Amino acid sequence: MDILDRRTLIAAAAACGATAAAAAKNSNEPLIGAKGAPIIGPRNVEREQQNPDILRPPSTDHGSIPNLRFSFADAHMKIREGGWSREVTVRELPVATTMAGVNMRLKSGAVRELHWHKPAEWAFMLAGRARITAVDNDGHNFISDVKAGDLWYFPSGIPHSIQGLPEDGCEFLLAFPDGSFSEDSTFAITDLFAHTDRGVLAKNLKLDAKQLDQIPTEELFIFQSDPPPPIDADRIEDSLGGVPQDMAFRLMEQQPTISPGGRVRIADTRNFPISTDVAAAHVEVDPGHMREIHWHPNADEWQFYISGKARMTVFAAEGNARTFDYQAGDVGYVPKSMSHFIENTGGEPLQFLELFRSPRFMDVSLAQWMALTPHELVEAHLKIDRSALEAIRKDKQPVI
Numbered sequence: 001m002d003i004l005d006r007r008t009l010i011a012a013a014a015a016c017g018a019t020a021a022a023a024a025k026n027s028n029e030p031l032i033g034a035k036g037a038p039i040i041g042p043r044n045v046e047r048e049q050q051n052p053d054i055l056r057p058p059s060t061d062h063g064s065i066p067n068l069r070f071s072f073a074d075a076h077m078k079i080r081e082g083g084w085s086r087e088v089t090v091r092e093l094p095v096a097t098t099m100a101g102v103n104m105r106l107k108s109g110a111v112r113e114l115h116w117h118k119p120a121e122w123a124f125m126l127a128g129r130a131r132i133t134a135v136d137n138d139g140h141n142f143i144s145d146v147k148a149g150d151l152w153y154f155p156s157g158i159p160h161s162i163q164g165l166p167e168d169g170c171e172f173l174l175a176f177p178d179g180s181f182s183e184d185s186t187f188a189i190t191d192l193f194a195h196t197d198r199g200v201l202a203k204n205l206k207l208d209a210k211q212l213d214q215i216p217t218e219e220l221f222i223f224q225s226d227p228p229p230p231i232d233a234d235r236i237e238d239s240l241g242g243v244p245q246d247m248a249f250r251l252m253e254q255q256p257t258i259s260p261g262g263r264v265r266i267a268d269t270r271n272f273p274i275s276t277d278v279a280a281a282h283v284e285v286d287p288g289h290m291r292e293i294h295w296h297p298n299a300d301e302w303q304f305y306i307s308g309k310a311r312m313t314v315f316a317a318e319g320n321a322r323t324f325d326y327q328a329g330d331v332g333y334v335p336k337s338m339s340h341f342i343e344n345t346g347g348e349p350l351q352f353l354e355l356f357r358s359p360r361f362m363d364v365s366l367a368q369w370m371a372l373t374p375h376e377l378v379e380a381h382l383k384i385d386r387s388a389l390e391a392i393r394k395d396k397q398p399v400i
Contacts, residue, residue: 030055034336043093053311053323063320066095068312072103072329078183081168082110082224088331090179096333098357099302100181102174103329107234109227113220114189118296119178122278124353125150125252126306128170131228132158132248140243145231149252149265153275159189164226173304176279177357191219193239245274251282261289262349279361282334283342284312285350292315293366296334299356303332314340326352340365367392 028048029038036056048055049400070093075086089100094261105114108297125148132152134142145165146152154160163168193201193215213223228234249272255264279299285291285308305326313323316338325345326332334340334353340360344350371393378389 028052028055031119031263032056032059038159039135045344050327051325053325056071057329058313058323061322063318063322064316065316065320065322067093068095068314068322068326068333069093069326070331072101072331074362075103078221080222082107083164085183085222087183089182092180093179093302093331093333095335096178096300096302096331098177098300099333099355100176100179101173101181101302101331102176104174104222104332105169105171106161106222107169107224108164108166108171109145109225110164111220112162112222114159114161115186116157117176117181118156118230119154119181119188119275120275121154121160122175122177122280123152124173124280124282124304126173128168129165130170130172131163131165131234132160134158134243134246134247136243139238140175141236141238141240142181142243142247143231144246144248145233146248147380149282150270151249151251151275152247152294153249153272155276163225163228172395173353175278175304175355176286188219188221190216196220208371247274248274251280256284261286266361268361276359279356279358280376281361282305283336283350283352283354283355285344287344287347287349289344293341294363295337295339296363298360298362299334299338301332301334301357302355303334304353304355305330306334306351306353308344308348308352309346310342310350310352311342311345312342336374354400369396371395 019287027044030036031038045132049383053061070088072086072088075088078085083106085102087100087102090096097349104112119298125146127148129145130282131143131145131146134154136142136155136158162172172208173261193212194217198209201207201212249267250269251265254265254267254271256265262283264283264284264381265282267275268278269276283291303326305328307328310326311323312326312332312334312335313321315321316335324332342350342352370389375386375389375393379386
């Protein structure tokens with residue numbers, strides 16, 4: 001709808017006895033009661049419809065909170081023969097200083113080449129299957145096939161690889177406990193070989209220099225190859241054996257914590273001991289329900305939305321609060337100790353990940369705090385009836 005059409009619509013609605021505000025609201029305008037005015041200049045209607053709580057913020061929003069949302073759909077796509085990769089770092093979301101994320105797709109047989117990096121790597125399989133390999137600093141090797149819903153974790157500096165498996169490869173989310181990290185700063189085996197003297201390589205590997213004539217002259221990053229053999233045929237037996245701590249974790253096979261409105265599965269050092277730098281929760285919220293008002297006392301929260309639609313309000317003290325809308329493929333962020341809730345605003349289950357640069361998942365529930373504080377003290381603060389506080393106390397467990 002162009003500018004003239006919107007003006008005509010609003011004028012016609014007013015002439016028919018409807019208010020301009022009501023007509024504007026129906027056409028997605030920044031109007032709340034008598035406040036605001038219809039947009040008559042250039043606009044991006046599709047983006048506005050994705051973010052209704054930014055276009056018409058709740059009356060409780062106030063002050064200045066930085067942007068806490070960025071979509072992978074707006075991230076630069078690095079396309080290679082075997083797949084693609086895109087990332088969200090502090091470059092895209094400046095507030096997210098503790099965590100960076102990479103979304104990657106590998107076709108069947110395609111390889112994310114042998115590499116390593118300074119921060120640890122945490123991953124969640126979104127779809128398909130992959131084979132992952134690694135060797136730790138003591139010379140133990142690791143190989144595993146992972147499927148949708150599984151995690152993996154490679155500690156800082158540990159070399160590893162990822163390869164898509166039949167039938168259709170895989171897609172996954174990578175998270176790194178450093179907001180400034182970029183895939184561009186990865187240490188790759190082909191890049192190492194291309195920039196090391198051939199004579200030195202031959203001497204180090206005890207090879208004839210001619211055997212290195214075909215090595216790549218630049219980093220491969222992602223490349224197409226044949227699917228690997230069955231995993232038992234791919235294992236390399238060594239006297240040191242496998243890694244002492246499993247680097248893969250079957251998150252979605254864990255028994256969830258069930259609440260009336262959803263389910264939560266947590267992975268941290270209590271059940272995934274090797275994951276010392278990243279703690280995580282997979283959260284499912286049913287339609288009409290919400291992830292309760294809470295905050296995290298030990299770390300900032302980095303979110304990835306898997307499916308459904310949500311809105312989140314963040315309270316930052318000093319009278320500041322802001323509301324954002326999210327959908328599949330979006331990244332959210334909440335600074336440490338800021339209270340927030342996530343409400344399912346769609347008609348299907350909402351699924352998202354909460355990630356923290358921490359060995360442990362921790363949160364504080366507003367309802368639980370109120371329930372476990374002397375009632376006369378809470379009543380004096382909030383003027384809430386004693387019977388209501390008793391009801392909160394009876395249901396004091398964290399809920400969705």
